[in-house]
Amino acid sequence: MVVAAAKSELTLLERSFAVIERLKAELDHKVVTGLAVREQHANVTTYLPNEPPDAVVFAECTQDVQAVVRACADYEVPVIAWGAGTSLEGHVNAPFGGICVDLSRMNRILAVNTEDLDCVVEPGVTRKRLNEELRDQGLFFPLDPGADASIGGMASTRCSGTNAVRYGTMKDNVLSLKVVTPTGEVITTATRARKSSAGYDLTRLYVGAEGTLGIIVEITLKLYGIPEAVSAAVCPFPSVEAACNTVIATIQSGIPVARIELLDEVQVKASNAYAKLALAETPTLFLEFHGTETSVHEQADRFGELAAELGGGPSVFAVKPEERTKLWQARHDAYWSVLPLRPGAKAVATDVCVPISRLAECVMETKRDIEEMGLVAPIVGHVGDGNFHTTLMVDVDDPEDFAKAKLYMKRLVERALAMGGTSTGEHGIGQGKMKYMLPEHGEEALEIMRSIKRAMDPKNIMNPGKIVAI
Structure with a gap:
């Protein structure tokens, strides 16, 4: 049979074409081979060259992913998972060709367990959409890498972001995964229990594996209650060193700051121009405090004292949601803001x-x-x-x-x-x-x-x- 002969008689490209024909028969319109689509699914966000796959399959369910992996396994053809394309180190390039599995259509929120503070989502759900869905239930998922990344991609790269200093990184906030293995089988790595000492920690093995061990098709996440009070602040400093030393003092003194972000004077200038801000063009910290009204004021006051000792401040606060959104959007747009420099x-x-x-x-x-x-x-x-x-x-x-x-x-x-x-x-x-x-x-x-x-x-x-x- 052809599959048995594939290893010895067919080149990798020929095997890839055989996989494509098989998948077209099984998945029909979900298989795309146009060059423009293939190039869009290779690395486009860094200096690394664009290395497109031979085809892109727009998976809509776990069974689609299994079909792709099984075909690729039979012919020994590479398979690359795609989320939102926001990664920065060539994770989605296809240096050996093969099949890209686009998971963006697998975007259902499968369950929200309010009493247990967790939810179950498909990998194509993006963090912004998840939080929009959770808001009415008084919950949120805190990880915020800036880009509107997919949850599957965030798990695969073990992302963190601006809130990690208080809420941890992806490895701390994933309870369980469903993964399609390299043979096309589906495994579940853990239960929804908050702790377990039963066997190897497979969940954390796959979190950060960048799709090299399997394709994540379902994620169970920890959730948190939306804080009673949220306040953001901008604090200027005379030097980067003073700003960094204030950060060190803040963390070491135990202030439970939710976000604390540094922008040097070059970045502040770029952000002013791009986001229409009016900040002093000097090293600056962007901060956010979460908690009760009283605790937020206490956190801000304690931080202000530490900053003043190192020549920082005074802080300017943003309490209204629209003000905070503008501030953090400027931080998230840092990549785009520097292009005119x-x-x-x-x-x-x-x-x-x-x-x-x-x-x-x-x-x-x-x-x-x-x-x-x-x-x-x-x-x-x-x-x-x-x-x-x-x-x-x-x-x-x-x-x-x-x-x-x-x-x-x-x-x-x-x-x-x-x-x-x-x-x-x-x-x-x-x-x-x-x-x-x-x-x-x-x-x-x-x-x-x-x-x-x-x-x-x-x-x-x-x-x-x-x-x-x-």
């Missing part, structure tokens, strides 16, 4: 994370690199948990400029690792940061990751060429 250049967003005690040192050394290398690279960050980003403006067609940018990113990661940090706090590995896996984890740990990949995906069909090389 160097017309014609491409924005390359990269992140690192360090222990909070090393934050000021890491940011200041990074600022010196930017200035000494003559780069345009505004700094923003979820600094409450030691995570910050730089948006590097690069002429990718200029070899000298591109080489300088790569050197800068290398030095940034090496600095973070030397300080006990990580090469990425929330963007993930994908293709872009695979080279840092060895220095961060060591060969022994990396080989264990490879062993897990080989054991669970022996044909190496699940998003190959990401995280670890097999």
Whole structure:
């Protein structure tokens, strides 16, 4: 039979075409092979080249995903999951071709368990839509990576975002998953119970696996009650160092701040122009406090005292929802706001994370690199948990400029690792940061990751060429 002969007699491209024909027979109009659609489903948000799949399948149910995976397994063809396309390290590229499974149509909210503070959703549900649906029940899902990412993608990249300093990251807020395995079977990783000591923690194995071990088709999430009071604030500082030291003092003093975001003076200038703000063009912290009316005032007062000791303030508060929305939208639009700073250049967003005690040192050394290398690279960050980003403006067609940018990113990661940090706090590995896996984890740990990949995906069909090389 053809499948048995596929390994030895057919090229990868021929096997991929065979899969496409099989899927057209099974799924008909859900299979698209047009170049424009395929390119839209490859990496488009960074400097990495666009590597499109051979076809895109718009899955509408778990059975569709199973059909794709089983066909790909039979012919040993790559299969790549797609959520909303907002990832930043080439996670959705198809370097070996294959089939992209677009999960955006799997967008049902399957259950909201109000009394248990959890919900069950399909992977194509986006975070904004989820919160719109939850609002009337007095609940919300706090993770906010900026882009209107899909919940499946957020789980796959182990995202965090602006609220992580108080509510944790995706690994802390996923209770259970349903996953299509590399053989096309469906497994459930856990129950809805808030704790368990029954066996291996499969949920956290898949959270952050970037689709290299299976495709997530259902997610059970923790929910939270909408706070009685919410207040946002903007606090200027004389220097980035003063702002970072205030962040460190805030976290170490136990103030339960919900968000605490850094924008350096370059980013503030860009955000002023893009979002029509009128902030002083100096290093600035964006903050948000959640709780009762009394506790919010107490948090804000305690923060104000710490900031004043380091020359910061006075803070300007935004209590009305529309004011807070404008402020946080400006923060989320940081990527787009910097594009006019160097017309014609491409924005390359990269992140690192360090222990909070090393934050000021890491940011200041990074600022010196930017200035000494003559780069345009505004700094923003979820600094409450030691995570910050730089948006590097690069002429990718200029070899000298591109080489300088790569050197800068290398030095940034090496600095973070030397300080006990990580090469990425929330963007993930994908293709872009695979080279840092060895220095961060060591060969022994990396080989264990490879062993897990080989054991669970022996044909190496699940998003190959990401995280670890097999």
